[in-house]
Amino acid sequence: MDGLLAIPRLLADLGAYLLLVMPDLLPIILALATPLALGALCGLINERSGVVNIGIEGIMLTAAFTAYLTGFALHEALGSGPALALGIVVAILTGALAGLLHAWLCVTVRADQVIAGTIINVAAFGVTGYLNRLVITPSGRGGAGVIPSASLPESVTTLPLVGPIIAMFFEQGPIAMSVLFLVIALQVLLFRSRWGLRTRAVGEHPRAADTVGIDVLGLRYRNVIAGCALAGLAGAYLTLESTGSFQNGMTGGRGFIALAAMIFGRYTPVGAFGGALLFGAITALGIVVSVRPPTGELGSLMTGIPSFWYAALPYLVTVVILAGVVGRSRPPAADGIPYVKEGRA
Amino acid sequence: MRARLAALARSAWRASRLPLLATALAMAVAAVIVVASTFFAGSGFQPLLPIFAYLNLLAGAFGSGTAIVNTLVAAAPLMLGGLAVGLGFKAGLFNIGVAGQFLSGAFAAAVVGAALADASPALAVPAALAAGALAGAALAFIPGILKARTGAHEVVTTIMLNNAAALLLAWAVGDLVRAPGFSFARTGEIGNAALPVLLGRNLHLGIPIAIAAIFLIRWLLERTTLGFEIRSVGANPHAARYAGMRPVYLVTLTMTLSGLLAGIAGAIQLLGVIGFYASGISASVGFDSIAVALLGRSDPIGILFSALLFGAFRAGAPLMQINTDVPIEVIDIIQALIILFLAADLIVKRVFRLRDRGPAIKGLDTVTRSWGDQTAH
Numbered sequence: 001m002d003g004l005l006a007i008p009r010l011l012a013d014l015g016a017y018l019l020l021v022m023p024d025l026l027p028i029i030l031a032l033a034t035p036l037a038l039g040a041l042c043g044l045i046n047e048r049s050g051v052v053n054i055g056i057e058g059i060m061l062t063a064a065f066t067a068y069l070t071g072f073a074l075h076e077a078l079g080s081g082p083a084l085a086l087g088i089v090v091a092i093l094t095g096a097l098a099g100l101l102h103a104w105l106c107v108t109v110r111a112d113q114v115i116a117g118t119i120i121n122v123a124a125f126g127v128t129g130y131l132n133r134l135v136i137t138p139s140g141r142g143g144a145g146v147i148p149s150a151s152l153p154e155s156v157t158t159l160p161l162v163g164p165i166i167a168m169f170f171e172q173g174p175i176a177m178s179v180l181f182l183v184i185a186l187q188v189l190l191f192r193s194r195w196g197l198r199t200r201a202v203g204e205h206p207r208a209a210d211t212v213g214i215d216v217l218g219l220r221y222r223n224v225i226a227g228c229a230l231a232g233l234a235g236a237y238l239t240l241e242s243t244g245s246f247q248n249g250m251t252g253g254r255g256f257i258a259l260a261a262m263i264f265g266r267y268t269p270v271g272a273f274g275g276a277l278l279f280g281a282i283t284a285l286g287i288v289v290s291v292r293p294p295t296g297e298l299g300s301l302m303t304g305i306p307s308f309w310y311a312a313l314p315y316l317v318t319v320v321i322l323a324g325v326v327g328r329s330r331p332p333a334a335d336g337i338p339y340v341k342e343g344r345a
Numbered sequence: 346m347r348a349r350l351a352a353l354a355r356s357a358w359r360a361s362r363l364p365l366l367a368t369a370l371a372m373a374v375a376a377v378i379v380v381a382s383t384f385f386a387g388s389g390f391q392p393l394l395p396i397f398a399y400l401n402l403l404a405g406a407f408g409s410g411t412a413i414v415n416t417l418v419a420a421a422p423l424m425l426g427g428l429a430v431g432l433g434f435k436a437g438l439f440n441i442g443v444a445g446q447f448l449s450g451a452f453a454a455a456v457v458g459a460a461l462a463d464a465s466p467a468l469a470v471p472a473a474l475a476a477g478a479l480a481g482a483a484l485a486f487i488p489g490i491l492k493a494r495t496g497a498h499e500v501v502t503t504i505m506l507n508n509a510a511a512l513l514l515a516w517a518v519g520d521l522v523r524a525p526g527f528s529f530a531r532t533g534e535i536g537n538a539a540l541p542v543l544l545g546r547n548l549h550l551g552i553p554i555a556i557a558a559i560f561l562i563r564w565l566l567e568r569t570t571l572g573f574e575i576r577s578v579g580a581n582p583h584a585a586r587y588a589g590m591r592p593v594y595l596v597t598l599t600m601t602l603s604g605l606l607a608g609i610a611g612a613i614q615l616l617g618v619i620g621f622y623a624s625g626i627s628a629s630v631g632f633d634s635i636a637v638a639l640l641g642r643s644d645p646i647g648i649l650f651s652a653l654l655f656g657a658f659r660a661g662a663p664l665m666q667i668n669t670d671v672p673i674e675v676i677d678i679i680q681a682l683i684i685l686f687l688a689a690d691l692i693v694k695r696v697f698r699l700r701d702r703g704p705a706i707k708g709l710d711t712v713t714r715s716w717g718d719q720t721a722h
Contacts, residue, residue, distance in 0.1 A: 052713060052716050054500055105689060111688040111689055111706075112688060112706060112713055113713050114500060114709065114713045114716065115639070115684065115688045115706060116688060118441075118635060119681055119684045119685045119688060122632060122635070122636070122677060122680055122681040122684060123678065123681030123685070125632070125674075126674050126675070126680065126681055127674075127678060127681075129672070130672045130674035130677070130678060131382070133672040133673075252508065253507070257505070259501055260505070263501075306516050308512045308513060308516030308519075312508070312516075315505040315508045315509040315512075316505070316509050318501070318502075319487070319488075319491070319497070319502050319506065322497040322502055323495045323497045323502075331716070336713040336714060336716045
């Protein structure tokens with residue numbers, strides 16, 4: 001009985017604790033959500049135009065590597081600022097190139113789209129591991145460092161209520177800051193622009209879109225490439241803005257969590273961003289508990305949970321959310337089905 | 346007799362030429378990559394490097410009795426993992442969770458094996474193997490039932506469970522079952538639970554077990570009602586339901602069986618080769634298994650041969666890296682290229698001027714369709 005009574009008290013403690021650490025928590029949440037949000041936008045643009053992409057993980061990993069490699073190779077010659085900027089450009093191009101491969105396999109070859117994504121994932125793991133062992137590990141040198149975050153005057157970030165939220169979105173590096181704008185821009189474009197209408201038409205009913213003169217295959221190509229460029233940006237974020245180093249397999253399933261965030265957000269940019277923030281918050285919780293543990297009964301409870309459990313939590317939550325949400329989240333009708341023009345089959 | 350043999354050889358060639366030619370083409374392209382990357386490495390341009398690399402690969406895989414045994418030892422978990430993925434494909438399921446199921450199978454076998462280290466081998470070995478099989482099956486049951494009941498796609502859920510399983514097992518081996526007396530977190534000695542060595546230094550019992558599994562699954566798929574139902578659900582779930590089969594039950598069961606095979610793969614690798622569980626033991630079998638199943642075209646006999654090929658790659662790669670400095674990861678590149686050439690089979694058909702009608706990868710439509718149709722059955 002005593003145990004049952006403790007639950008509301010612990011929940012109240014938890015609420016108070018979260019409110020207390022919120023200013024620390026918010027920037028970490030956006031930082032952790034950034035690659036997930038960019039990956040989810042990639043998946044969304046692809047699937048809205050009717051192409052399933054499970055290769056986001058591999059695209060992120062490859063772009064993370066090429067971005068790091070650019071900084072690694074050029075920072076002594078150019079200085080670290082220009083090398084980092086070039087690294088971002090190279091990552092975006094890497095993503096676009098991987099997108100071209102995916103589009104070719106899915107649209108032109110009409111290969112199985114899940115297998116096409118698997119090819120990208122396996123190849124990414126091999127190519128990055130291969131070049132890492134060949135070029136970076138033997139050199140013993142480091143990369144170009146990390147892109148610095150913007151810092152706001154204290155009078156702004158200490159504002160009551162809005163201060164921490166402003167800090168969350170604007171005391172960040174350029175890639176994390178761009179996410180908010182990308183999400184809003186895509187939300188508007190997808191539902192309010194000619195491109196958005198055509199994209200949705202091509203994903204829902206390509207035959208009808210073709211009949212009214214929309215170039216189904218061309219639009220799918222362009223959208224897959226553009227989406228994958230965003231996944232490339234996510235890769236650059238991991239090596240150039242977040243960690244400053246490259247490890248084999250460092251994406252750690254983020255490309256797949258991004259897909260879950262996309263499904264959670266019912267294939268809308270704002271919803272997907274919400275999903276990414278949710279996963280970011282779950283991951284951030286483990287970090288904050290280890291850095292600033294709560295006190296009292298709640299403290300002994302939360303620090304008693306092993307750190308491995310906190311680390312596993314986002315993956316488990318992904319499974320639960322997929323199982324709970326997926327039935328109500330409807331994918332585009334032509335998702336995963338290659339389009340064949342009439343009379344050319 | 347002779348005519349029948351010739352006919353058999355012809356049909357075997359027809360069934361296997363696309364995978365074989367895709368492999369040859371993949372190795373040729375990988376050779377070009379190896380040559381190109383000598384420009385970036387410190388050693389300078391070496392046009393003949395791929396030849397030396399592949400010769401060392403061959404020597405490491407088949408050059409001696411030990412090498413051949415190593416190839417077989419590396420192939421055994423790939424046969425079981427390939428069967429796990431291939432069985433899923435037959436039912437229209439893509440189990441990318443073999444890595445996690447492999448690890449849980451290895452962990453369970455290690456824990457039970459350590460507990461029964463002093464028992465008689467007749468008890469310890471089967472018990473540890475069964476524990477591994479059950480652990481793999483249990484982990485695969487979750488995405489199976491979720492797919493069947495809610496439509497949550499197994500491609501995402503199995504990957505998530507791979508990550509979660511690796512972390513939770515790292516915790517378990519550190520906090521729950523850590524053996525005393527070692528400088529790092531690991532399970533205890535498995536003693537009598539180790540798989541008996543049948544031949545040479547390390548040709549263990551797991552190899553005949555894996556080969557037996559190949560023929561058992563072949564029998565299941567081709568000679569039983571259950572196998573027919575699994576294939577029907579994979580070919581067209583809606584038609585299968587219309588014919589009175591139960592997709593919910595079949596999807597869950599197939600996924601669980603697939604995890605069972607992956608769990609046995611982990612168990613034989615642990616009981617036959619590694620000997621103890623520690624976090625960070627290689628789960629490369631998980632992703633290799635996807636390539637094995639695709640290259641074997643989901644057919645058990647095809648999986649047998651493609652597992653032998655990838656076993657040879659894995660067994661020979663260390664010698665190649667030592668002698669020629671070509672990184673082991675070139676095997677992953679070859680693997681990706683093989684799948685690429687199977688998926689985009691028109692490249693192979695054009696290069697070798699084949700007139701094969703059918704696609705190189707069959708029966709996966711349902712996997713991708715079910716992504717766009719994530720609704721409960």
